[in-house]
Amino acid sequence: MTTKTSDENTETCKAQALLKLLSGKFRPEVFRLSLNGPLRFSGLLRDIPGANKQSLSTALRELEEAGLLERKIISEKPLHIEYYLSVKGKSLVPFFHQLESIGNI
Amino acid sequence: MTTKTSDENTETCKAQALLKLLSGKFRPEVFRLSLNGPLRFSGLLRDIPGANKQSLSTALRELEEAGLLERKIISEKPLHIEYYLSVKGKSLVPFFHQLESIGNI
DNA sequence: TTTTGTGGTCATGTTTTTTTGACTTATTGA
């Protein structure tokens, strides 16, 4: 375990970056709500208690940049934007379940 | 903490609290190092680049309070304190592995 | 007895994160 290269360090950093991303304000809520179907900005603002535009905007952007959410412009009917879980995002679901079950110990 | 059974909000909060705890400064490093054996304050201070007493102290205390680390006073020989992974702490290991593998997608 | 090592705390300052509120662009409904 003597720092061979930046091997192990890099691994830690990856986990760390993801942890940081997921632990930020409203991110777990956004994540959980995304399980029920596509999200909309205004809907989240209404549904998440205490949410504010800026933080929500940052959360959505960063989750999208990390490839966990996908942003889709819906050009029909009442023109709006939908965010939904990507495949990568879905791969995090069991991870959250695990975390929650550990939280209950 | 008014634990309402099967309240989804409460579940999220649990994941959130744990995420926050694990994502704080030096926590992933402390966690990883704890896999190799018992930790000592001064050792961590030496081994983690950029570490400082205050943050390390907070990290250890919070990880202990969450039941992930155990603090043991070793009264023999050169009188010191050891921190080591609890059973609950060990249950987080696969979780970190999962996180790392997702980070690589 | 002065110094060194271990394991911290405390007050303070800096940095990062989060919140607030004003403003924007575009679409729709009355």
Added chain:
DNA sequence: TCAATAAGTCAAAAAAACATGACCACAAAA
């Protein structure tokens, strides 16, 4: 045309997290 909804942005303030340096208690070694 006026107002409302949707999806934001921007600058600034407030709050939370983190870092720094001084200090403390105890033990053992020089």
